[in-house]
Amino acid sequence: MASKNPNLESCAILMMSLGEDSAAEVFKYLSAHEVQQVGAAMANLKQITRHDVDEVLEGFRQEADQFMAVTVGSDEYIRAVLNKALGNDRAAGLIEDILEAGDGANGIDALNWLDANSVAELIADEHPQIIATILVHLERDRASGVLALLNERLRNDVMLRIATFGGVQPAALHELTDVLNDMLSGQGAKRSKMGGVRTAAELLNFMNSSEEEAVIASLRDLDADLAQRIVDEMFVFENLIDIEDFAIQLILKEIDTDSLMIALKGSAEELREKFLKNMSNRAAEMLRDDIEAQGPVRMSRVEEEQKAILQVARRLAETGQFTLGGLGKDEYV
Secondary structure (H helix, E strand, O other): OOOOOHHHHHHHHHHHHHOHHHHHHHHOOOOHHHHHHHHHHHHHOOOOOHHHHHHHOHHHHHHHHHOOOOOOOOHHHHHHHHHHHHOHHHHHHHHHHHHHOOOOOOHHHHHHHOOHHHHHHHHOOOOHHHHHHHHOOOOHHHHHHHHHHOOHHHHHHHHHHHHOOOOOOHHHHHHHHHHHHHHOOOOOOOOOOOOOHHHHHHHHHHOOHHHHHHHHHHHHHHOHHHHHHHHHHOOOHHHHHHOOHHHHHHHHHHOOHHHHHHHHHOOOHHHHHHHHHOOOHHHHHHHHHHHHHOOOOOHHHHHHHHHHHHHHHHHHHHOOOOOEOOEOOOOOO
């Protein structure tokens, strides 16, 4: 049993040995990053021997007789376990990444597992077009964190290039991935999440208000029409007043009360009442009392919770459960 990460492979063998329900229970206690790592290791299992299994289960010998035979490399098993553990919506975004990972991710995708400071240090001296190419392939929150660390002039230049990004030739992307592989000891690139106005808007939605306003102002000076198209694609917390009540109810199922309390602390009364009327009378009354009793809260904390709730709303919209501004609408080609 050879692996670049024996601990992960052992964990994968153990999870495959537990059966769907037990494995699902374990997954519930893992972070999204850990779920993806273990899931990818499960997907990469090829042939293992009984000796390998015995070795992994050595510490659990008394329970070993209760385990069923390992089913190696079953995509359906992985899907079933993740759906049971995380729910269909949360699992959906991870399943494709896991099953498409093949023998492991490399290059650009590895940057998603580095902190924003490390990524910014790695790419800050590159040409703005290269930086834009890298950032459109990263998860939106990671890319936004990196942008915030760039100096203002570079950040505005990169955002303009992201907004006008029309794609990259496969050969060029492959070359970029090879360079990153050398820098990151062979970790992985996943398929592109291409740029454009929508990508620029999504990145801005993750920034704090002052950074967001500075970027938009700069873009207006360079290209007023483009800046307006980006703004039109953005969806801020106060825009939730415009969505249907059933959509608010779906969002409420996905967020915790403490987060909502802080987010509503800085919102308009009309939006606050929209959330409260979609809760049970008892829950609404308790939340109203909690908001009134809550002391002063930093605006940065309010914005953080509002953006977290918006991420939930965007995820639900992107899966077609309701329409959120420009999200969730069918496109035609």
